[in-house]
Amino acid sequence: MSRRPTPIADLLVVDDEPGIRQALQQMLEYEGYAVRTAENGPQALKAYADQVADLVLLDIKMAPMDGLEVLEQLRTEDPDATVVMISGHGNVETAVEALKRGAFDFLEKPPDREIVLRRIANALAERELERENAALRSGGPVTRDVIVGDSPALEEVLQQVAKVAPTKAYVLITGENGTGKELIAREIHARSERRDKPFIEVNCAAIPQELIESELFGHEKGAFTGAHARRKGKFELADGGTLFLDEVGDMSLAAQAKVLRALQDGVIQRVGGGERIKVDTRVLAATNKDIVSEISEGNFREDLYYRLNVVPIHVPPLSERVEDIRRLVRHFARAYCADNGMVEKPFTEEAVDTLTKRSWPGNIRELKNAVERLVILGSRDTISADDVQTLTQPAVDRSRVNEAESLIAKHSTFSDYRDAAEKAFLGRKLSENDWNVSETARQLDMQRSHLYKKIEKYDLSRDK
Ligand SMILES: Nc1ncnc2c1ncn2[C@@H]1O[C@H](COP(=O)(O)OP(=O)(O)OP(=O)(O)O)[C@@H](O)[C@H]1O
Ligand SMILES: [Mg+2]
Known part of the structure; x- marks a missing residue:
């Protein structure tokens, strides 16, 4: 170690x-x-x-x-x-x-x-x-966060981190939303010999496609309208240090091709510039997408995948390390209180138990938000199970939000989306009314015949 x-x-x-x-x-x-x-x-x-x-x-x-x-x-x-x-x-x-x-x-x-x-x-x-x-x-410096938890699942990840950090290997970090992928990337950097050099983060999903090349590789003055001065790109800024390509699964194919070239050659060119600039940048990437299926759907380049994925690290969801919840709750409560000059509010055993039994589709980020909400809104000096019940949303509502979000993510044209949403909506209403078509139509203020047509169109039935 x-x-x-x-x-x-x-x-x-x-x-x-x-x-x-x-x-x-x-x-x-x-x-x-x-x-x-x-x-x-x-x-x-x-x-x-x-x-x-x-x-x-x-x-x-x-x-x-x-x-x-x-x-x-x-x-x-x-x-x-x-x-x-x-x-x-x-x-x-x-x-x-x-x-x-x-x-x-x-x-x-x-x-x-x-x-x-x-x-x-x-x-x-x-x-x-x-x-x-x-x-x-009072105005002092900031540093990285601590990684809290000692579940076997997390220990395994940390062992991989300890092994890979001192090397120059590229690492692809995968895992659901909010599992701590960025935290792991920062930890790898902090434990590497590059720790005193910059850690530069690029959120590939947040940059408009037409700007990504200039973001990553920089540009010369006058390279395009609005390029008033020469600007270094993230690859150059991370020279000697680490470049973190976050949400790499959302990068366009065009940008992927350029990144691949930069990684293969170890040189970059600024937009509008002829000079080939050598960079020594270690790349860490993260995604919550299933890259292998993205490859088979033609959304992600296989060659780039192999280059980035020299060492894969998978960060398990919180459901695979519930034993860490107790510590995480304590940590987030403490940190929040310290940050805000509050006296620490302890959680009762029952409160922690309730949090442990709940499902956390948004993983650690969601737990952190819930703990902070409890510390802010919980009335007394101690947070009780009742506080947890009333102040945190039940998991079922969350899963419905996710359902809606996944519908949006799955469909690229409006008409596909509308059909899928209509189908899901009608299916849910029918099932709430135990498949009584007349009652459902009445409730939805729809013609019965119209509802029958929709049922036929979407092939809706009780056992689907
Ligand atoms: N083991 C941990 N100990 C303490 N804090 C953690 C831990 N894991 C995650 N966190 C905290 O949870 C939040 C979410 O973590 P992070 O941003 O690294 O997740 P992510 O996997 O990158 O999420 P997303 O996929 O949404 O980008 C952050 O505030 C982070 O500091
Ligand atoms: Mg992240």
Whole structure:
């Protein structure tokens, strides 16, 4: 695993078992962290008072003070203390209690290297993010987002990211809307040697086709009406860094041909310019389309696909990693409150359960929006299951919205669209009236004969 570009942090490991202390110390020092250890609560409190640690790993079962007491006292003395509890097998409940009292996270014994490192890096990054958010309110710099979750499905993606990031390989990131494709692209860049160079994003779906060439490759002064000055394109701006072609599946065939040429030759030409400019750009692309079927329908060039898809990374939908919802909810609530100078509103267990059971067709983006809405509109200090019920839309309404959207996406001419919409509409109304044609016609204010004709035209029947 490559090292995270985290600045070295000071950690304090508190555990009464010498074996665990040593194992953690060794593993963490190897990663470049500065590690101090303490074998009981009083020692830990003294060590922290001598010098604040960026993160404290704190065992729960200790004498004379147990971990919860140490936690309380640490947080009283330093409300910003970041504490990750280490819990033995039997005391996960205590660990949950610790979360309620302000611990940041907990790890289970025996500590697994990958998990420990990841959670610590996450906690530090998230803490950093909170500080930056605080700094941002007073005008400081912004950085990338943390990737939250430790489900097996996400771990697998992150392992691929760790492997591919340090290489120069092109990566095609696929996945449904809102699954975190862009976040993954940024993570790949941030973990690559190019991290100090630009990460340039192009949303291929948002640029009008006639402008895409100039957007990507730039133009010379006077190349076309409106080209008042020479302008560099995104490929050139990303020289030495990473170019992120977002929604690549929506690029026109003409633009695809040009991109392919640039990738094959490693050189670009500005619109209206003769000079061939060498660029060293790593390309990451993302799409929520099924590119293979786009290829078979003639909408996407196969040769470009092979070039972009050197390493495929598929980001699974939230339904395949529901175990991450709990953490995501907490993360989004915290981040939103920190951003807006609010006191954090905790979610009750039942509220989280309700969110976990709901379906999320818009994936993590939808969950994030829902959490923010709950934090804003939820009335009390805690968000309850009732808040969730009343303030988030039931999934069924969402699926209807998607149905309408997919109808629009599927049809390219107006008459095809109108027919499909009419068919769907009549089918739904008939089924709501249990296929009583007279009743449906009356409700829709339609002639019965007319409705019969439509039924025939669209071949509508009860079992379709
Ligand atoms: N694992 C995660 N941890 C924290 N935040 C996440 C995670 N995954 C996604 N997000 C957040 O969810 C939102 C959607 O993510 P992102 O924009 O990367 O998705 P996307 O797959 O590119 O979506 P689209 O297909 O709609 O463009 C962003 O605000 C992102 O920061
Ligand atoms: Mg995106």
